[in-house]
Amino acid sequence: MGGRKRGEVVNAELARIEDDLKAQVDALFVAKAYGRARNWAGDLGFECDSYQVLSRLHPELKPLPDQTLLKIFRASGTWETPNLDLIKRAEGIFIQEQGRPFEWPEKQISGKVDGKIGFRTKIMTDEELKKILPSWAERKRVPLEHKALSPNTFRTVKKLKAEGGSLLKAKYGWMQKYPGQLVSYELMDGSEFGVWFFFEKVMGDYFFWIEPLDYAYGETLIARAERTNDAVRVNTVPAPVLTDLCDGCDFERTFCFTGKDFGAGYDIRVDELEMNETIRRFLELKPIVKEYGELEDEIKALKGKNCLFADYTLKWTPYKMPKMIPSLDKIDCFRMKIEPLKK
Numbered sequence: 001m002g003g004r005k006r007g008e009v010v011n012a013e014l015a016r017i018e019d020d021l022k023a024q025v026d027a028l029f030v031a032k033a034y035g036r037a038r039n040w041a042g043d044l045g046f047e048c049d050s051y052q053v054l055s056r057l058h059p060e061l062k063p064l065p066d067q068t069l070l071k072i073f074r075a076s077g078t079w080e081t082p083n084l085d086l087i088k089r090a091e092g093i094f095i096q097e098q099g100r101p102f103e104w105p106e107k108q109i110s111g112k113v114d115g116k117i118g119f120r121t122k123i124m125t126d127e128e129l130k131k132i133l134p135s136w137a138e139r140k141r142v143p144l145e146h147k148a149l150s151p152n153t154f155r156t157v158k159k160l161k162a163e164g165g166s167l168l169k170a171k172y173g174w175m176q177k178y179p180g181q182l183v184s185y186e187l188m189d190g191s192e193f194g195v196w197f198f199f200e201k202v203m204g205d206y207f208f209w210i211e212p213l214d215y216a217y218g219e220t221l222i223a224r225a226e227r228t229n230d231a232v233r234v235n236t237v238p239a240p241v242l243t244d245l246c247d248g249c250d251f252e253r254t255f256c257f258t259g260k261d262f263g264a265g266y267d268i269r270v271d272e273l274e275m276n277e278t279i280r281r282f283l284e285l286k287p288i289v290k291e292y293g294e295l296e297d298e299i300k301a302l303k304g305k306n307c308l309f310a311d312y313t314l315k316w317t318p319y320k321m322p323k324m325i326p327s328l329d330k331i332d333c334f335r336m337k338i339e340p341l342k343k
């Protein structure tokens, strides 16, 4: 009894069935609208009072995330438990209270911390460690936030950290919320520092980032929560102020700038979904292309030096420019070749 090859049945029909199977799984991705009775720690770092108040008074004006976004949320979330389980197996690290809800009734702030972490380090004595983190104690657990990122954003955060930067200055608005969230948990927990665990979703790389409590910044978060509470009490949304944060904000088109005029001279093509998708993909790839160029520049700084790395050889072959361009004759030209080492 021989099986049939795919070519023996109508490929298009199989493709229809495959699409239907995918659609059945896709149907599981349904965004739910939900309001909030309190200020969310994860959002409190967003520096717009209108946003904070609208999130509580008019959550129905927040567009629901589309399936692409819901799949990204799921892909990021699925890493959390396995990663925390992995960290717990490390000799000097302890994690407890995973998914612990936090509540600060007086300021009406709530949230759910990914876990609380305690640690020892082999490179310092307890006394040395306390000089850097005064509240450190071996049994003390502080808030831990797990963040799973794409390779591109992971590199961006890693670079920012290496350069001594702050996530408050990160290029994406959603990333600027990270400090607000962690600092809120530090305040609610009475911890003088907190920890991020950043994870790269493709290659599985990771790093820790310890964030001492910045009291001045913490006070701005509390003040924002108090202003929001006052506005919610009197059911009044503060007047929107146009800033860089507005571009792409959830409430930009539904409340704050509903009559946004795109001006004359547009060829209206809102039905051309394929081109819309092409543009979306173009914008998605743009930062990757930029990163490719930056990496190429870093590698080309080694021009002329043959190198052996852990996984690759880097070789340079000199060549001459064509004689008909005399001005280029004196330039050292090299062809770059990278080969992976066979393991």
Ligand code: SF4
Residues within 6 Å of the ligand: 048, 049, 050, 051, 054, 240, 241, 242, 243, 245, 246, 247, 249, 250, 251, 252, 256, 257
């Ligand atoms: S559109 Fe601008 S003013 Fe309105 S909520 Fe968003 S960030 Fe605030």
